[in-house]
Amino acid sequence: MTALAVVVLLLLLILIRVPVSFAILGAGLVGLLMIGGGNVVDGVMQTVPATSVMSYSLSAVPLFILMAHLLMLSGLLDSLFDAARALVGRIRGGTAVASIGAGTAFASVSGSSTAAAATLAQTSTLKMIDEGYSPRTASGLVAVVGTLAAMIPPSIILVFYAITAEVSVGDQLVAGAVPGVIIACGLVVMLYVTMMRNPDTVPRGEPATWGQKGRALLTAAPLVLVFAAVVGSIYLGLATPTEAAALGSIAALILVIARKRFTMVAVGHTLVETTKSTAMIFAIIIGAHVFGHFLTESRVTPSLVAWVGDLPVPAVVIMVFIGSIYVVLGFFMDQIAIIALTVPVVLPLVEALGYDPIWFGVFMVLLAEVGLVTPPMGLNVFVVARSAGQRVEEVFRGAFPYVVAMLVTALVFLIFPQVVLWVPQSM
Template identity: 65%
Template sequence: MLLAIILVTLIVLIMLRVPVAFSILGTGFLGLVLLGGLGHALPILETAPATAVRNSSLSAISLFMLMAQFMLMSGLLDSLFDAARSLVGRIPGGTGVASVGAGTAFAAVSGSSTAAAATLAQTSTKRMLSEGYQQTVASGLVASVGTLAAMIPPSIILVFYAITAEASVGDVLVAGFFPGLLIAIAMVATMYVGMAFQKGAVPAGQRSTWAEKWKSLWHASPLLFIFVAVVGSIFLGIATPTEAAALGALVALILVVARGRFTTQKFLVAVAETVKSTAMILAIVMAAHVLGHFLTETRTAPKLVQAIEDSAMPALLVMVLIAAFYVLLGFFMDQVAIIALTVPIVLPVVEELGYDAVWFGIFMILLAEVGMITPPMGLNVFVVSKSSGIPAVVVFRGAFPYVVVMLLMAMVFLLWPGLVMWVPNLMG
């Protein structure tokens, strides 16, 4: 009964738009007080938050955020779309395919879904509209492709999940690479299916000369250094994820200077944005540890595992119910809050069913990312709408087919977990 009261209070606070960290901290503290009194709750409040942020792996999150800010400063991200378009622009729907390719490449050097959506909206969406693409096609595709940044390493969300789940950060990071590529391919296929039912929705491609191809690829080629520095060093075991994040941030800063884009003002803005984002995440981490003490003392996870064992439900059915739960949460909460709140409770159940913690990270983040392009939150949709001037309702409508394909890909990963674990297994 006490657990139900605390969870309902938490949901109400979040729906009232109370900042997530304060909602979690307040309900966790209230639960501890009701469970053992103020004398029991205060010592936990004094020690748990500080203990929570002593994990050195958390520094990787800040460094990846700083790297993303430097990439935005460098201006190289604008070259991604031109490079992709020069390669595939000649085929029908080539600019749309180029948008997916640019979004995938952006994901491999940024790790931020909203940053990916905003950048692509300013480049590929406007280019597609000028070439005659329908608004639903141009905006919905870009908003959806932005979600790949949470899947393809280096991903801030994947690092946060690995730390919360106490899984290998390196394994979780590289595990998102192959599934991310499969989702990108599925998005391209979805766009072409839409073309088949809407004649004229996507115009014919435009050719590029070999000189134009080489020029655009040369301009975008420095991004390869970022990818090799981060993902390559982790995959080969040369660096830890935190060291790789630091190396990536350093290489990104060097590219900013080399391209003549460095100014003191821009540098301070990048650092300030990194600090603000880091503070938000660390606040949620500290609050989640207080709530975690309450959940541990109420034995929530063991009781949930026992209840599922007693129900004798098939493992696949339980996982489908868990998947529906995460999709629902994604409608109202951001991914960091979802991970902090649910992973300590749900992961023991998933592991009891025989699934791997690394696999589950990719699975649940894919499901939670659906909320980035669905109402009422739909953060990527609103970012694209603001950047492109297209009404949000049009973007939501254009993104719907990609919501369907993301859910279908989640089911594919559920039925064939080896697709997710292929790259981590290559690492040994």
């Protein structure tokens, strides 16, 4: 009963828009106070805030955020769409396919879904509309493509999950690469499925000469090198995720200097934004650890595992139910908050059902990201609507077919877990 009351309190705090970190921390403190009194609260607050963030693995988070901000400062990200469009622009739907390709490449150096959606909205969405795509198709597709940044390494979300789940950060990051590409391919398939129903909404693009293709690829090549340096060094075991993040940040800074974008004002703004994002994530980590102490004291997790283990249904049915919960949570909550709140409770249950925690990280993040493009929250949708000057309702409608593609892909991952696991197992 105490655990239920604390969960209700947490949900109420989130609904009245208390910052997630303070909502989690406050609910955890109330729960500890109800169970153990003031002495328990005092002991937890003396140790948890410091120990929860004093992790070497966590140092990768601000470095990956810094790398993404520096790459955006370099201006190279704008060239991704031009390069992809030069390669496939001439086929029917080529500009839309180029948007998916550019979003996938952007995800490999960004780690931020909303940043990816905002950047693509200002370039590819407007270009697609100018070429004759329906605004609904163009904006909805870009909103969904932006979610790939949470899956493809270096993903801040996957780093946070790995630390919360106490699994290898390197394995978890590498595990997201192939699923990210599969999701992108699923979006392309859905694009052509919708095109078959209404071909007029997906026009033919403009052809490019071999010279134009070469120049576009040459411009985008430095970003490929940064991605190869970061992910390749992790996969080959040449560097830890933290060392790879530092390497990527240095490479990004070199690109900023080489492209003459280095100014003290711009770099200062980059550092401030990096600090703000890092502080937000660390605050959620502290709150989650306090809430985790409450869950440990109340013995919610072992009780839940025992109850579910006795259910007379197959494991896959239970996983579908868990997946549905993550989709619903994504409607209302930030992905990092979802991980902080649910992983300590759900992961023991998932492992008891025989599923790998690395696989579950990819599966859970994919489902939680659906919330970024579905009402009522749909953060990516609001970002794209504002950046591209479209109505929010139209963007939601345009995103719906691609949300279906994401859910089908999640079902494939559930039925065939090795699709996710074969790359990290080969490290």
